[in-house]
Amino acid sequence: xxxxxxxxxxxxxxxxxxxxxxxxxxxxxxxxxxxxxxxxxxxxxxxxxxxxxxxxxxxxxxxxxxxxxxxxxxxxxxxxxxxxxxxxxxxxxxxxxxxxxxxxxxxxxxxxxxxxxxxxxxxxxxxxxxxxxxxxxxxxxxxxxxxxxxxxxxxxxxxxxxxxxxxxxxxxxxxxxxxxxxxxxxxxxxxxxxxxxxxxxxxxxxxxxxxxxxxxxxxxxxxxxxxxxxxxxxxxxxxxxxxxx
Numbered sequence: 001x002x003x004x005x006x007x008x009x010x011x012x013x014x015x016x017x018x019x020x021x022x023x024x025x026x027x028x029x030x031x032x033x034x035x036x037x038x039x040x041x042x043x044x045x046x047x048x049x050x051x052x053x054x055x056x057x058x059x060x061x062x063x064x065x066x067x068x069x070x071x072x073x074x075x076x077x078x079x080x081x082x083x084x085x086x087x088x089x090x091x092x093x094x095x096x097x098x099x100x101x102x103x104x105x106x107x108x109x110x111x112x113x114x115x116x117x118x119x120x121x122x123x124x125x126x127x128x129x130x131x132x133x134x135x136x137x138x139x140x141x142x143x144x145x146x147x148x149x150x151x152x153x154x155x156x157x158x159x160x161x162x163x164x165x166x167x168x169x170x171x172x173x174x175x176x177x178x179x180x181x182x183x184x185x186x187x188x189x190x191x192x193x194x195x196x197x198x199x200x201x202x203x204x205x206x207x208x209x210x211x212x213x214x215x216x217x218x219x220x221x222x223x224x225x226x227x228x229x230x231x232x233x234x235x236x237x238x239x240x241x242x243x244x245x
Contacts, residue, residue, distance in 0.1 A: 001040040001124065001161045002235075003153045004033070007168040008046025008134070010225055012082065017053050019078070021085055025225065029167070030093035032231045040124050042156060043090075043097065044149035047134040050082040051075055055146070063142030072144055076103065076136055083133045090131065098128045102135035102152065108145045113137075115155045124159065150209045153218070163219045165234050166206060171224040172241035173203060183242050186211045210243040 008014050011026050033041070055061060058071025080101055087099035105116040123130045132152070139145035153164045171180045176191045184207075192203065203222075210220045223230060223240025233239035 001042060001156070001159055002036060003042045003044070003156065003161060003164045004036075004231070005149045005153075005164070005166050006043070006045040006086075006225075007166065008048025008050075008052065009169045010167055011045060011086070012048030012050060014046075014048040014052060017049050019049055019053075019081075021082070023089065026086060026089050027093060028228050029225060029231060030090045030095055032229070033090075033095055034093070035232070036235075037095070037127075037129070040160070041129050042120070042124070042153075042159075042161075043129055043131045044152055045082070045086055045131075045133050046149050047075075047079045048082065050078040051134055054078055060136075060144070061146070063139065064144050072136060076101070079133055079135055083131070086133075087131055090129075096128050097131040098123050099131045102132045102147050102149075103137045105132075106135075106137040106147055106152075106155070108137055108139040108142075108147075110140065113145075113147070113155055117156075117158060120156070121159055148205065148209070150206045154209060154212055154216075157213075157216055157218065161218055163235070164210075164213055164221070165231070165240075166210070166220075166222045167225045167231065167234070168203075168222060169224060171226065172222050172239075173207070173243075181241050183244060186214075186245055207243070211245060214243050214245045 012021050054075045058068055083099050087097050090097045107114050120130055134149040135147055136144040137147045173181045173184055175181055213220050220243040221234045221240045223234035
């Protein structure tokens with residue numbers, strides 16, 4: 001199974017804090033995805049401005065606080081709105097997506113995350129493309145937990161996950177001088193370019209999940225979608241950063 005995540009900064013105006021999408025990029029990626037429909041695919045997208053702006057606004061990075069339920073509701077409504085927009089564009093581009101919120105299938109108890117895998121497996125077995133997103137999920141202790149779309153593939157491994165591609169708005173993992181690092185090992189991690197603030201950890205947070213996936217025997221590529229064809233080039237190993245252990 002192939003897991004493709006569209007970064008929030010790639011498809012929304014996250015840095016600008018605007019609740020709008022980069023439609024041309026999303027359509028180009030969708031058209032490219034059509035060539036992968038013969039394979040088993042799971043799609044996700046980051047929350048981008050739709051999630052990060054209200055999370056920071058209501059100070060929900062560490063879970064629910066007294067009087068913060070309306071704020072949490074705003075986050076969930078906004079990310080569902082983005083998921084709906086993405087889904088409609090992909091449908092228009094002939095991708096048989098089934099959109100759903102991560103909070104409907106993921107739950108966190110005692111620090112461990114469980115997932116309704118039979119639901120997802122059914123969709124994939126019937127040639128649908130599941131499409132979810134970074135989300136607030138229920139957490140017994142914190143009330144809510146921010147589940148990043150970078151973390152989701154860890155819990156899909158039992159479905160035969162073989163490859164994960166994180167698409168971003170930069171070429172891949174960059175060093176301090178802004179040069180692309182083509183292969184990245186956890187034990188030989190160079191100094192990286194400093195990230196902008198991100199409630200899910202930005203590139204450093206992404207790498208923590210990527211190394212865990214690599215340790216599970218899953219191929220991981222972090223690549224930018226800067227030009228048409230970049231998804232195919234990343235899939236074939238000719239573009240982006242390959243994360244290994």
